Amino acid sequence: MAIVEDVAALRERTLASVEQAADTAALDQVRVAALGKSGALTGYLRSMGQVPKEERALVGKAVNEARVAVEEALAARKAALEAAELAAAIDAAAVDVTLPGRAQQVGTRHLINRIADEVSEIFLGLGYSVAQGPEVETCYYNFEALNAPADHPSRGLADTFYVVDRSGAACNVRGESDVLLRTQTSGVQVHAMEDREPPIYVIAPGKVYRRDVADPSHLPQFTQIEGLVVDEGITFGDLKGTLDYLCKQLFGEERKTRFRAHYFPFTEPSAEVDVSCGICHGEGCRFCKGTGWLEILGCGMVDPNVLSMSGIDPEKYSGFAFGMGVERIACLKYNVPDLRMLLEGDMRFLRQF
Numbered sequence: 001m002a003i004v005e006d007v008a009a010l011r012e013r014t015l016a017s018v019e020q021a022a023d024t025a026a027l028d029q030v031r032v033a034a035l036g037k038s039g040a041l042t043g044y045l046r047s048m049g050q051v052p053k054e055e056r057a058l059v060g061k062a063v064n065e066a067r068v069a070v071e072e073a074l075a076a077r078k079a080a081l082e083a084a085e086l087a088a089a090i091d092a093a094a095v096d097v098t099l100p101g102r103a104q105q106v107g108t109r110h111l112i113n114r115i116a117d118e119v120s121e122i123f124l125g126l127g128y129s130v131a132q133g134p135e136v137e138t139c140y141y142n143f144e145a146l147n148a149p150a151d152h153p154s155r156g157l158a159d160t161f162y163v164v165d166r167s168g169a170a171c172n173v174r175g176e177s178d179v180l181l182r183t184q185t186s187g188v189q190v191h192a193m194e195d196r197e198p199p200i201y202v203i204a205p206g207k208v209y210r211r212d213v214a215d216p217s218h219l220p221q222f223t224q225i226e227g228l229v230v231d232e233g234i235t236f237g238d239l240k241g242t243l244d245y246l247c248k249q250l251f252g253e254e255r256k257t258r259f260r261a262h263y264f265p266f267t268e269p270s271a272e273v274d275v276s277c278g279i280c281h282g283e284g285c286r287f288c289k290g291t292g293w294l295e296i297l298g299c300g301m302v303d304p305n306v307l308s309m310s311g312i313d314p315e316k317y318s319g320f321a322f323g324m325g326v327e328r329i330a331c332l333k334y335n336v337p338d339l340r341m342l343l344e345g346d347m348r349f350l351r352q353f
């Protein structure tokens, strides 16, 4: 009865393998080797026809008993291994409540937005309202209505991003498009004068664009805040008082201002405003390049031409306008050495403010 002994030996070997299987994957290999399509026990069941008739009953009984025993052992081992693997997975995923917590990083408002809001708040307190204008603007609002004629240097292709359609239809004889990314927020002044009746007291913060290569003191996109006042009896004294108040609110009560004559196409007279250096208090230091003063904005009395172009009677009304770069104010207020740091999104830098 060699076959029956072979089956018994196979049964013992398989049961031993079942007990030794270290995980469910190894156990499955044992199952396939014994009971799979070409498994060893399956082979005996298939070749039953070749067993001599008188032995067939005994062999069949031995093979079937072996199959039942192996199946039972597999099921028992499988249940044990699955329970152990589940326990291990739970252990691995367990939360160690004794570990220190992971802090959530709370975002903050960007320095530029904060300063723009701070300046807007100062003017809201003076009774101004906030005006907005389009960032894609026409030449008229960006230049002409602001008294910058066609040959004005600021209109050159070198300074302005023009928006050109494929046919070039929007271009004038100089090849300039009539549509551009605004180079200044001053166009909002024109919209405000067209849309509102005096008295006008508006502040207009917004992004502007120029064809500059980014370096420590230039950016191709930056933020300006424009202010405009049109009312009866507005004088240069009102302009000086307003901007002196702004500087003291923004930089501190002890800071002084000075006005230097300058030229802008849309204001007459025009001035640049300096604030006394906060590091040396006017003595002169490296930060203020030895002058004791820091340039912060441009301003002037609105040119009567600009008023009449926007339909305001310059005989009855006068006004002043001013504009400042928010990035520059950020640099002056917080001693930022390179404008590009404001755009790089480095949290180590931004979190300081």
Ligand SMILES: [Zn+2]
Pocket (backbone or CB within 6 Å): 277, 278, 279, 280, 281, 282, 283, 284, 285, 286, 287, 288, 289, 290, 292, 293
């Ligand atoms: Zn200084």
